[in-house]
Amino acid sequence: MQAPGKDRQVWIYNHMVRIREFEERVKRTFVDHPGVIRGHAHLADGAEASIVGALATRREDDLVVPTYRCHGYPLVLGTSPRGVMAEIYQRRDGICKGFGGSMHLADPAHHFPGASGIVGQSIAHAAGAAYAAQVKKTGQVVYSFFGDGSSKQGAFYETLNLAAVWKLPVVFILENNFYQAYTHISLEDANFAAGDPLSQKAKAFSIPGVTVDGTDPLKVYEAVGTAVERARAGQGPSLIESQFYRLSPHGNAITVPPVPTQFQEHEAIEVYGRKAEFQAAKANDPIPKFRAALIQQGALSDASAKKIEDAAQAEIEDAVQFALASPLPAPEDALKYVWA
């Protein structure tokens, strides 16, 4: 796949900034409006380069199947941040009408069939969507995003083998942010513990396996783009390990109501006391890094960057206000949508 031109790179930067702004506002909601977000919310800050770099390779009808950590993708696919925020805020105008919440977003009209909160299962759903595309000969490719921790769930292995045997048009993007909830990957992944990349798991299925720097959207673009071309050509799936650091903790702290919940410190510090690790990750934040690169190559000026950032801020502020103003669902609505 051809490298993205300057405009497309700016497009990438724009979406990275929008996702970051969105996630920061979600996080702030726990402080500004306690109780408005319930259950468990998971943020994508740190993942922006990986998400947008990957999705920049999409054909417009390609499908995206993420996990419960799913706020970022729909923003790139064209879903209005209003609908996403309203959903997270339990509102009637949420994209899932308040039925799903942060972990279970869905926007099939924008090529996002839906997310599962159970680790590993969405990998199989993604392969199923790819099977549908294959049978119906739509030429679509499915982007399956999931975490490093999920790659220890049976569903991951079973699905990759089957996808390889059936040569399904799917790209498996393993987002290695080095943590599964509070556990550092060194404690639970045999490849990592042995000093090997997680992309080596691809060998179990004789499919291509590549590890890429997930803080650089162009590197992600290249690796995913190659895999997408392969998938679209009927040659089957690939496994891309995209390495980046999650900049927020796993999710808001788990407390029992009415005890208020908020985001704590990142597990690197909170659990392991590894401040240096976290500082290094902060210093390697993909957003200022890409901004600097774009400015350096002249794709972006300080002013145009600022414009993008301001616009994102305004857009997400609007989403917050929209969501706060949206009514809660009527109690009896709960009886809808059980049966099709």
Next chain:
Amino acid sequence: MQAPGKDRQVWIYNHMVRIREFEERVKRTFVDHPGVIRGHAHLADGAEASIVGALATRREDDLVVPTYRCHGYPLVLGTSPRGVMAEIYQRRDGICKGFGGSMHLADPAHHFPGASGIVGQSIAHAAGAAYAAQVKKTGQVVYSFFGDGSSKQGAFYETLNLAAVWKLPVVFILENNFYQAYTHISLEDANFAAGDPLSQKAKAFSIPGVTVDGTDPLKVYEAVGTAVERARAGQGPSLIESQFYRLSPHGNAITVPPVPTQFQEHEAIEVYGRKAEFQAAKANDPIPKFRAALIQQGALSDASAKKIEDAAQAEIEDAVQFALASPLPAPEDALKYVWA
């Protein structure tokens, strides 16, 4: 591990012959005594070199965890063929008192904790036994046997990763007989379909992976022996792919009572019409092959071989008679053993 001496090789041959004789009598039971064996029985003919070559490396308290295809192993571990046959014949004197049957043998007194009929699950049970050995510091190694088909079940992958991370004293022996029930492996394994060995799956866990000719007990002995030494030394698990051909079909045909059940032709012929493949496997039968090798190197004479074969025949005939004479369990016995 040192290569087995001549006596030990004769020991291996003896057990190979005993297993073969046993399985042939089980098979004949469907003809000689219809209805005596119920449900589904799976035979190990063709697997003898692999089973006995592997188990010849055991320390006497090492544990063995096979699948539902489990008649062969206990015969090597010291379980009386009487008890095994009586179990398969649903008798009160069966090792499981008629509760388990062919698929669910168990003889913990002889280091065989029990078999599961659900594909893949026993792999996790084996790792659990290894965990117990590790915690209790018994120095035991666990031999986990399972099929090529089972290596597509989530339990396989999850367990191998965990066993690697915990450095459990377990050796995973993937018995690749090229079929899972009626399905040829080329239709369902991504490694095989790509021309790669199944032992390559070990790369997903950064553990040693070796493919070995499972029709040669000495090659199996060497590969498994190395893995056992590694496991006992605290260095963790290995994956051995032992390739051999199952000489009988998957199991007796599945029919609804009172329609009688029997063994049909091997799937290579029955399903795929591949007579040559089956003939080649027959020509490569591990038992005459090893017999010839032992005779050639002078470990065995024709007469001593004949003695072994006659003794096996007599022993298994005795087991058949014992089992036929054993009473069926009392109906009310069914209420026993639900709770410990």
Next chain:
Amino acid sequence: MAREMMFGEAIATAIMEEMQRDSDVVFYGQNMAMTERDPYVKKFGHDRVRLTPISETAELGIAVGAAMMGLRPIVELYMAEFMLVAFDEVVNEAPRLRYMSGGQVKVPCVFKAGFGFAAGWAGQHSNCIYHMIMGIPGLKVAIPSTSADAKGLMKSAIRDNNPVVYLHHYMLSLDKGEVPDGDHLVPFGVADVKRAGTDVTIVATAWMVKKSLAAAELLAKDGISVEVVDPRTLAPLDTKTIIESVKKTGRLVLVDQAPRHASAAIIIAGEVAEHAFPYLKAPVKLVTALDTSVPYSETMERYVLPDEDKIAQAVKSVMAAKTAKA
């Protein structure tokens, strides 16, 4: 027009006809579609008819994903218990994704599985798991007892826009019965009175319908008139027809191949306790498997499972309990 068919054949016919009718219907599973001689492969090709590895989680998860994108997958599972290694897909994915999306998607798929292998398959292959899934909102459960229902329920299952677990009893596979040709659809949630009677109602499913009918035959000789009601689907459950029957007979025996607290029978008994209490002339009576796993030996297996005699005895006992009310 109708034609005599074996139970298993009736299911296959339904699948064939629906695949012919609707090109979105696909069919896959282990140990099927292995060669070009396979009848489904011959007719519909390898895109729509496929073989899978022993990977139930992937198989069911792929069905869910494919269904969300407009296919109507049927997954062949052979034995219901194999779903347990992938139970999250059955219980927590297929029936929940539509609801969680606020109605944006639907998940039309059929999980087809044999069950109740009461022929020496022992502890892990002979069980009944319907009690686990008959109360999951968003999931339907079909459980035919005749060839006609087998065909009609499979067709309805395939056309349903919700996930359906279709359970066919192994011991009925070779049983023959008249099956209407063509578009014979058995609606979900409509029980069928397999035998009309006036003294006692028996509610049973699948193989237990056959055994209950045999018991009813025996009891008729003793002058006891038994009505046998077959819910045909456990979700939705046609409580109404059951209650109507109880209103008429005033007595209820529930027959189930599963142990007591793992049965559909006890759940139906609970419904009756709430909604048909005033009509009962005697306490309801359950005939279920004993509280054990299923043993291998035939002597013990028979002892554990319900049969004609146990059913007949239970019916007699509720007949005897004439004025049991306080």
Next chain:
Amino acid sequence: MAREMMFGEAIATAIMEEMQRDSDVVFYGQNMAMTERDPYVKKFGHDRVRLTPISETAELGIAVGAAMMGLRPIVELYMAEFMLVAFDEVVNEAPRLRYMSGGQVKVPCVFKAGFGFAAGWAGQHSNCIYHMIMGIPGLKVAIPSTSADAKGLMKSAIRDNNPVVYLHHYMLSLDKGEVPDGDHLVPFGVADVKRAGTDVTIVATAWMVKKSLAAAELLAKDGISVEVVDPRTLAPLDTKTIIESVKKTGRLVLVDQAPRHASAAIIIAGEVAEHAFPYLKAPVKLVTALDTSVPYSETMERYVLPDEDKIAQAVKSVMAAKTAKA
């Protein structure tokens, strides 16, 4: 001696004490034992206290294998629904291996899991799965509602020679209660009357006990005397105590956080229909979740789940149905 403890603390105390008492007890799961500062690791070391990857099938299967070889593993599962990806181990391995071996092995292990996350965890994390497992021969199910029971049942679970699913309700985690020191064992299969009363029996478990007690308090003001029975274990189920209570009150309301046909309530109602029918002055009444998945928004979640008011209303309705018998 006793001391006030939070529910979660009581469970931890039980595990700590049992690990101290018996070196065969091991404890592992995801996101625990991550550092040397972990209190269990500190006390018992990394052999007996371990972290696992997100691999429930391996985690539970390893427990089964280790239990067969003499350990007593406790697996921390956090949320009961995570067992569904490994349900074969819960239903078809742990409880069956002893039986299939003809009593040669035992499988003493504890699967510890929170459940009922009725706090916006939505469709896949808020459910109750006990109805699936309370009828599996060979498997026990503990479900405490107080700190004292939480400790006592955990200790009994660990000492039990059978596999036990130990379910603790998320919403009770921070609730405080008196807990006896030391060897406080709550036996399995013994229900506890949490409040004595004479007019109506309520049977409820876990969080629903708390809600039922609150409802009983409200009803007392209206002069209705409610007895609240908490089975404490669903397998074995103490039907006897429930029936004794029904004999006394003649009226029964069953409260359950799960939807109707996925509830323990309806199973208990079935038992009562068979065994306590003559003592009932009115039909039993179920108060369960509505037949939906659990929605995310609080307005809808509240609407779906049982609460004090719904319970109180149900009690009043069975009080009103004085002579409902035909």
